[in-house]
Amino acid sequence: MNLFPKTVEDRDCEVPQAVRDLVQQGAVFYVNSSAGKDSQAMLHFVLRHVPREQVVIIHAVLPEVEWDGVLEHLEATAMGLPILTCRSRRTLLQMIEQRGMFPSPSQRQCTSDLKRGPIERTIRQAGRKLIVNCMGMRAEESSSRAKLEAFKFNERNSKNGRQWYDWLPIHAWEVEEVFGLIKAVGQEPHWAYSKGMSRLSCCFCIMSSKADLTTAAKLNPVLYRRYVELERQTGQVMLMPSKKHGRLTLEQVTGVLAA
Structure with missing residues (x-):
């Protein structure tokens, strides 16, 4: 933890100039949301820098394995912004049954097949040409996430005249900052946190x-x-x-x- 915790205004100053330029160019910012604490705080931080009309929330539905009330919480905290939902053709439990094994840290089909794939497909189908895909991963969570680039051009998804960028708006944040921003905007995190959970997702x-x-x-x-x-x-x-x-x-x- 930092000796002198940063304020949200300090974090404002860390937003890359490239992101500010993309805002001016009219890019659409897709905010990936699991309805968890990081997604919730990320949305509010994005809205400090991006006009509402350029922000869309996108959620990958995880049948059977999501926490109760995820969609309801997402809708209650979206402040009227549009929400796109998507889902894979099979569920996590079906995947495990068919493969005869669980996902592993080195082979996380649960993330690629159930979240990232459907979300990216849905964004592509929207037909926008200038895209910023916002995700809530934080460096504090793991050594692998600490190595992620906070902002980068996504060459794989930049095709057919489409420019796609990936942005991790709260990558450098500590968990206290996350809960602090949620409280500062007058919201509460999903109920599972009050029961002792440190993360949401599945x-x-x-x-x-x-x-x-x-x-x-x-x-x-x-x-x-x-x-x-x-x-x-x-x-x-x-x-x-x-x-x-x-x-x-x-x-x-x-x-x-x-x-």
Whole structure:
């Protein structure tokens, strides 16, 4: 944590000049939102620099595995901005059943197939020619996210006269800044945070901490049982084995027995 935490005005000064230029050029800013804390704070920060008419919220629906009230929370905090929703042709649980294994940190089909793919496809189908795709990843979350470029030209999606840029508006932010901005604009984060969750996204994520998995197991017993059954069915475990504890099932990790 910084000795002297930065204010949102300090963060305003860190917005790249290229982003300011794209605003003036009329680019459409698509704000990826899971309805989690980072997405919520990112939206408000983007709106400090981009006119409302140039901002669109986009959400990848995750049937069965999302937290209750995600869409309702997203709509309640969108302040009337347009919301696009999209989804993959198959669900995460179907993917696990068909592949006979869970996603892993090195092969995160859950992200590429269920989130990034549908979102990028939906943006392309909108037909805009100047695009800024805004995502809420923060460096504080992991070493891999710390290595991400906060702003870059996306060559893969820049085709057929389309210019596409990726921007991580809150990449350098600390978690206290995230919650602070949400409070400052008079909103509350999704209810799951008040129950002890540190992240939202899927109820049970391969990147989740033991504490988050335990909390999620207690709050979502029916879905938790589905994951435990999938471990037994596939013969695999959801979490990667660790050097300290080796291979553990969800029940061993959380201490919660599936009813």
